Amino acid sequence: MPRSQAPLFVMDGRGLVLRWSASAAGLFGYPAQDAVGRPAMEVLSGASSLGGWRVGPLSPGSDGPDWGVWATGPDEDSGGLDQAVLDAVFTQSSVGLHVLDPDLRVLRVNTVAVGMRGLPEDRILGRPVTEAYERYSPDITESVLREVLATGRPRRGVLVRGRPPTDPHREHVFSTSAYRIQDRSGRPLGVVATAVDVTEREGAQSRLRLLHAAHERIGRSLDVLRTARELVDVTVPAFAGSVLVALTDAVLRGEDPELLPKEGLPLLRCAASAGQYAGGTPKVGSVLLPGLFGDTLPERPALLPPEPDHPDHSTLVAPLTVRGQIFGVVAFQRPSATEPFDHDDLALADGIAAHTATCLENALRFTREHIVMTALQGWPLRPAKATRSALEVAQRHRPGGTGAGSWFDVIPLPGARVALVVGQVEQPGISAVATMSQLRTAVHSLTTLDLDPHELLARLHTTTLRLAQEQGKVPGIEEPTARCTFVVHDPVTGRIDVARAGSSLLGVVRPDGTIDPAPVTAGPLLGAGGPPFACAELTLPPGSTLCLASDDAAPGTSRSTEVLAEALAHPERSPERMADDVERLLPPDAVLLVARTRRLPESELAQWDVPADASAVGRARHDVDRRLKEWRSPVDPFVVELVVSELLTNAVRYGSAPITLRLIRGEHTLTCEVTDSALTAPNLRHAKASDEGGRGLHICASLTESWGVRYSAGDKTVWAEIAERATL
Incomplete structure (x- = not known):
């Protein structure tokens, strides 16, 4: 095949596809957007029956870094060059590669796979995969590998967690895949397993999920103590083994939060906790000793130095502040068996603490508004x-x-x-x-x-x-x-x-x-x-x-x-x-x-029908005086008679029949009511010295606690309330 012919696709030194031609799309059945960025082994593993492949540099005399892949005819010999390229892939690829035979014995591994496992190559080659990695769980279980070998259906992107011997104190996450390899007749030749360390990617996604959970679950209630409890529930054990949330005494009392002090700490009380905090977990509501969160509270999340009694514990402290006001502080702690906090954890703690502080501010504002509302409702x-x-x-x-x-x-x-x-x-x-x-x-x-x-x-x-x-x-x-x-x-x-x-x-x-x-x-x-x-x-x-x-x-x-x-x-x-x-x-x-x-008893009421005649006013005064004596009312009878006389006189002169007089005895007052059928309203005016009338309502207003007029469908009632000690 002439070297000038364009390759089907181009890959880099790590074996990842860089460019994908239209011929490759038709031959392999993958569009360019699905092929670019994938390992070349994934593409070639299921295409052995399509013919042979020749791999080489893009131009004569060049040693990379990019390589081309050409299709070869049945009579063309490219085995030597292909083997050289495969050797390059196995020594330079950043993807861990394992080649297994039909019995799932390890035929070949690249240097990355050896580094991931932390085992020498001579302890891996020729041994069954389960035996070679019996101390370190294999990337993909034996049942999955046999399924790939039998069906030819690949398994991609299976996440596996573990602690490799090269880094036993840190959990790593690997994205593993398995593909069947076969000859031109379709006979299975074995399985290729790949592994990529995606610890950083999965860590970033895990932190994003935790931050999203904090926004979803913290602040659902407008209560400061429940908000602190929600912070604990979200972060244990997803972020820390133990968490201690402390709020300032002012916030717990519903007062305005203090400004973040430059030195020392404000008075803090335990609001919520979970897990076994080093140095003892305090009870909710107890005052926390100075120094539990460091000598001074940092303005941003920070790592505390190890404690002498617990040197292996990792402690992260984050203030709960909004616009320079301190609502409290939260301390996250991980025991020695887990990974210590790092820089990425500081950023995550900052986001969680900021959201929690905002929720605490909303809860405090609601509490104060609720106090105001309750006070107004009770007035x-x-x-x-x-x-x-x-x-x-x-x-x-x-x-x-x-x-x-x-x-x-x-x-x-x-x-x-x-x-x-x-x-x-x-x-x-x-x-x-x-x-x-x-x-x-x-x-x-x-x-x-x-x-x-x-x-x-x-x-x-x-x-x-x-x-x-x-x-x-x-x-x-x-x-x-x-x-x-x-x-x-x-x-x-x-x-x-x-x-x-x-x-x-x-x-x-x-x-x-x-x-x-x-x-x-x-x-x-x-x-x-x-x-x-x-x-x-x-x-x-x-x-x-x-x-x-x-x-x-x-x-x-x-x-x-x-x-x-x-x-x-x-x-x-x-x-x-x-x-x-x-x-x-x-x-x-x-x-x-x-x-x-309830109904007023008859003993508390007195009512008379009064004729629309001026002479009836005197008889009404006499009836009122007699009833006051029967009641032994403490109200001055002269004031009552004067008020009754003025109200009845107005009703006789300006109102219309029927006219009714009613007395209602209260606990400390006596109410006089005169009802007539006229809807004209009486007016209070200031009579001149020479006027012969116009002083009746003025006298009533002067001698009574209050007076007024109310209307119904067919009449009006003029009333006046007289206090029990009202006198001239």
Whole structure:
């Protein structure tokens, strides 16, 4: 064959294919992208039946470093040159080569294979492969080799781990492959096994996998101690035999982390540990002695010098810092039986520690925000004494979750009435807590206007829109929406006025055990759909139970109504016990109110129908005086008579029949109410010295704690509260 003819392919001195021709692709069935970079032995091992091969330098007189491979005819003799090339491959290739006969005896090995095994060549040649390497597991087991020999199907890329005699203190990883060799007739001649040391590659991939696992598994909870525990679980035993995580005392108390000190160490406490740490493993929460992590804490991961009592242990220390603030420190330790930490391990520890520190910062921020949220949800204190004559209330707040802005309130209203409020801002986070606090304050302010529940929600919707306009200008804060249920209970009549925005839980249980899980349909969200909001008026017998929560029971299931009914189907139980059962059905961060209704006893009420005649005012004053004496009320009777006289006079002059006077005796106040059918509102004005009238409401406002007007469908009520010590 002329030397000028182009070779089928070109390989380097190590036997790896460098260039692959179209003729080679057609002859061997491998495209160029699959052949380039592979050992030439892999290509030629399965192609003996295609003819002979001649291997030589690309140009006459050249000794490499590149070699060409040409196809030879049946009469062409190239054995001498081929043998020379094979000798070169066996002496210069960086791939370990083993040639085995059909009985799996070692016929030939190259110098790399001898170096990998650490055995002299004369102890390997001619012996069965399992016997030659009985002390050092062979690259591929005997069963695999016999399968390759019998079927001709190669086995590639089998990873084998071991400690070769040349480097017994370090585990190496070899990528091994096996190929059958055969003559032109297809008769098996033996097996060629290759081995490549891929320790560095596998080490890099292992470190990447561990770093990925750290990002996946560390920081799944917003709790500093659980984050420390997750760090331990990820790194033992994949990275170290024992791990000790310590956090600063300030971080464990929920305070701001300190700056990384230039000298010494901050006060550290054990947060999590695993394995047998040299020098003893401390208990969680214990203060760690100075020097356990070195004299000074390094700014980057560093190796500690060996301890005198444990000279063979390798210890790596990494600070848990974010922007110069120290959250803690982690120490990784490997015993003497394993490989010591190296430079690559320092880089991996740096990545794991940085991610953990960020997670600790997030957990600390959440903890502080949760404390703020809980404090805001608990403000102001619930006025239990002011509402116990109308309702028996059980309150629950289920902590946890994402920190949603949930709240509830029990607000006393004039006339012994009580308002129940339950709400939740949809967007979680500290912005939701701030919005919740603003909406809660707005509800308290709106209740002073004596609005119907659906009117109050309409105005609260306007407030939510205003907050959305303000917060919409702040990057990263979404426009707020909220759900809210507002209920007013009148213990005099037993009437319940309710309105809903959103789909929060609302159920009614009557004393006979009948349950209405949805007395009012769900309405649009505050700040979203807007009014009109769903509302209803109910008259409940005393002993009925109202259940309000900021979220649905058993959310996301079709059994929410059924589950709620099962929890509320025992009206004989106290509100506290019912609240315990319902609370378990609610999602995290939900709030709950369970209220048992009461009626005011007749001994606490006095009511008269007053004719629309000025002469009836005097008789009413006489009736009021007599009732005060029967009650032995500490309220000044002269003040009460004056207030009653002024309110009735206004009703007779400017209102319309029927007119009703009602006295409600409270624990420390007396409420006077005058109801008439006219919807005109009384106005407080400052009369001039020469005016003959216009001073009635001014006098009432001066002598009473508070006064106001509320409207219903067909009448209005003017009321005034008089303190028990009110005098002229």
